[in-house]
Amino acid sequence: MTGHARISIAAWGATVLGSLVLTPVFSGPFLFISAFLCALVTGAGVLLQNLRIPRIVVPIVQLLVLVELLSLFFLRGTLRFGLIPVKATALEFNAQMVDAMDSINRFSAPLPQDSHLTLFAVSVIAATGFLIHVIAVQLRQAAWSGLLLLIMYTVPAATVHGGLPWLLFIPPAIGYIVLLSAEGRSRLSRWGRRISGVSHLDAAEPVEASALGQAGRRIGLTVVAIAALLPALLPTLPEGVIGNGLAGAGTGSGVGASISSTDPMLDMGKNLKRGDNVVALTYKGGPAGGTYLRLTALDLFDGNIWRIGPRTDGQKLNGGQLTPPPGYTGDLSKVARTSMEIDVTRTFRSQFAPVPYPLHSISLKRDWRYDAGSLDVVSTNGSIVGGKKYKLTSYDLQPTPEQLHESITTGAPDQYTLSVPGRTPVEVKQLTYDITNSAQDNKFEAAVLIQNWFRSGGGFTYSTQNAKGSGMAALEDFLLRSKEGYCEQFATGMALMARIVGIPSRVGIGFLPGTSDKDGEYTVRMHDMHAWPELYFQGLGWVRFEPTPSARVATTPGWTVPATENPTTPTTAPTNAPTTPGDKETPGIDRPRNDPNLPNDTGVAIVDTGNWFTNGGGQVIAAALGVALLLSIPWLVRMLTRRRRFLRPPGRAGAEGLWAEIRDTARDLGLDWSDVATPRQAGQWLVSKLPEDTHQAAHRLARGIESLRYAGDADPGLDLRDDASAVRKALWSQASLRRRWRARLLPPSWRWYLSRGTNEASDLLDEFDLLLARLRSLLLPKRARTN
Incomplete structure (x- = not known):
């Protein structure tokens, strides 16, 4: 087989193995189609090179073949005469790529098996295979093709919730090794016919172990060992770094959904719009008619995304009572409590546990904690709630409209939930003031007006x-x-408007109550995911509102009925005109009345830009400390090694350690220590480098080492610590200031030990390589030579 053909086949194999990392992302036969198309493109390249076609022509023809194959497989209806791609083919391809990108943004992995998604996956893999072939075969730079394999791995690794299974790192690594080995063999063959090397394990048993085979086995063993052992050495990494196994979520259908802590709103949108309405959980008990189950609350809005604000590590769950609901000042002992039992399916991957609000107690323990401000329950070690079954009790808080109407909110319970981004459009603020005009500065009435405007008066469509x-x-x-x-826009829109009129707000993410069967068990599916605003009222705490129209949610909470007859629900954007003949014009509310607890005299809280620490200073400090710790490793290793050597008791081992310390000190200070010199020669060399008052100590140290090594009657309890300490201090004092600081920060002896460790590891690989060669010689004996 020619060299270019060998590399071409290896490039095809590397592409196929590398594309395995996309299996958690796409569904259907995309992998087999991609492998077949890449094989045809590779075959075309090999054929052209065997025909001695100019090198620059080969990739052009391969690209044309790839375009033709993609058109025949996926865009056949647009081809002229059923064979020739035309402008309509390009337009259709572009349209399907746009649909595929839209589906990727909307759906959670694994993506549904649609034709445009299959075309997208096949196009990406085939294009990657084509580029790998060009780089490895045409440009003869196989090593650089590893970047394409790395990109193919890192893209799904960064986007798939829960991370890729760590075992999927091995196929691309093996493909890369095969490609490098093929290129190395091709380069070696250019020097002529290779003569196989023979390594004798003993005089009677020759075993063939070529240098090329040794290199391939060493690289392969090292890469596979790292890929297999690294996740085991990092057991505490959170979900998304290593992954949760090959299935991603344990047993089940393999079609799951995820909610991560980084962007729950985005995850909810993807899961809500996906094609498969799988069961997320079932529950028994709770209030009559079912209950909302919340995962978390988003309280920080910077103008771009709603996300979870900075939180503490949380409080441990020990099966007991949680902290009281934040902001509630009533007598909780008089509040009814309901019990529930929730069974989460393995298809729902989330670090948050679905619970009603406000939660009283829950049976989850050990690695689960709760946040006192939001009462959401989250895992601390990256584990997921999928497959968990737990019991809980919750407060059945039912505030009355009268209580909400009388509540006076004097400020936010935290620094986030009343913050309005500074770049909020003036038109949105004015619209909010117009809607709440008739509330007469009552926070609850303003909230009800905003809710009703979204549901019926504003002309919205779900x-x-x-x-x-x-x-x-x-x-x-x-x-x-x-x-x-949909619910994301309605919830965040009302939350923003509530903040504009001075009501602290946040956005809850979770599930609608679901549907019940005849036995009273509720089933909650992924299409029941929902977002809603939670508004804060002094003395009552966080209260749920429901602005999403009836097309999605039939009713609003019973407490969101106005307590007075004055406010009206606008059917269009409100104005300051009287609503009925004879009514006096109600003064318009251009802005909320001044509140001494709000940041400025406008009554609108401007988003807190924080201080230098919260705006990146903390990360900079952490990064600097990490770099400092990394740079201090050589110094730390040398310091601990020196300490251990001087603490050893007198004797042969202790003396050798002290001699090694003098050798390392000399190397650290830039002195030319000889590894082949005898102790006496090294002692004479030391005397030439030391001041006169330490010559005797250097002689005693060298002679002591010499006697312990070569004299049979040497004193086994010889103590050389004082002499070694004097010699070391003298060497240190003779060096320049620059040399001493370099020896402290980056001692060369540390690099020597690192090199020595590498050599020892190489020796172990040699032993393993010879073991494989011996097994091969036993299992595949050479054919008897015939004369």
Whole structure:
């Protein structure tokens, strides 16, 4: 087989093995189609090179073959005469790529088996295989093709919730090794016919172990060992770094959904819009008619995304009572409690446990904690709630409209939930003031007006097709122009408006109550995922509202009925005009009345930009400390080694350790210590480097080592610590200041030990290599030579 053919086949194999990392992302036969197309493209390249076609022409023809194959497989209806790609083919390809990207943004992995997603996956793999072939075969730089394999691995590793299974790192590594080995063999063959080396394990048994085979086995063993052992050595990494096994979520259908702590809102949107409405959990008990189950609350809005604000490590769950609901000042002993039993399926991957709010107690223990401010329950070691079954009790808080109406909110319970981003459009603020005009500065009445405006008076339409998200630009478009969205836009829109009128707010992420069967068990599916605003009222705490229209949620909470007859629910954007003939015009509310507890006289809290520590200073300090710790490793190793040597008791081992310490000190200070010199020669060399008052100590040290090594009647309890200490201090004092600081910060002797450790590891690989060669010679004996 020619060299280019060998490398071409190895490049194809590396591409196929590398594409295995995409199996947790895409569904269907994309892998087999990709392998077949890459094989045809590779075959075309090998054929052209065997025909001595100019090298620059080969990749051009291969690219044309790839375009033709993709068109025949996926875009056949657009081909002229059923064979020739035309402009319509390119337009259709572009449209399907756009649909694929939209599906990737909307759905959680694994993606549904759609034709445009299959085309996307096959195109990516085939294009990667084509580039690997060009780099490895045409440019003869196989090593650089590893970057493409790395990109193919890192992209799904960074986007798949829970991370890729760590075993999927091995196939791309093996493919890369095979490609490097093929290129190395091709380069070696250019020097002529190779003569196999023979390594004799003993005089009677020759075993063939070529240098190329040794190198391949060494690299392969090292890479596979690292890939297999690294996750075991890092057991405390959170979910998403290493992964949760080959299935990603244990047993089950393999079609799951995830909620991560980094961007729960984005994850909810993807899971809500996915095609498979799988069961997330079932529960028994709770309030009549079911209950909302919350995962977490998003309290920080910076104008771009809603996310979880900085929190402490949380409080341990020991099966006892949790802290009281934040902000509630009533007598909890008089509040009814309900009991529930929740069974989460293995298809739901989340570090948050679905629980009702406010939670009283839960049976989860050990690695689960709760946050006192939000009462959400989260794992501390990256484990997921999928497959868990737990019992809990919760407070059945039912505030009355009268209580909410009389509540006076004097400020936010924290620094985040009343913050309005400084770049909030003026039009959105004015719209909010117009909607709440008739509330007469009552926070609860203003909240009800905003809720009713979203549900019926604002002309909104519920649709999951809104993929713009909940950033400031998306909210502005949703509130002022499109008025089409799903629970994400309705919840975040009301939360932002509530903050504008001075009501602390956050966004809850979780599930609707689900559907019940005849036995009273509720089933909650992934399409029941939901977002809602939670508003804070002094004395009552966090209260749920429901702005999402009835097309999604039939009813609103019973406590969101206005307590007075004055406020009206606007059917259009409110104005300051009288609502009925004869009514006096109600003064418009241009802005909330001044509140001494709010940041400025406008009554609108501007988002807190924080201090230098919260705005990246803490990360800089942590990074600096990490770098300092990393740089201090050589000094730390030398310091501990020196301490251990001088603490050894007198004797042969102790003396050798002291002699090694003098040798390392000399190397650290830039002196030319000889490894082949005898102790007497080394002692004479030391005398030439030391001041006169330490010559006797150097002689005693050298002669002591010499006698312990070569004299049979030497004193086994000889103590050379004082002499070694004097010699070391003298060497140190003779060096320049620059040399001493270099010896402290980056001692060369540490690099020598590192090199020695590498050599020892290489020796172990040699032993392993010879063991494999011996086994091969036993299992595959050479054929008897015939004369």
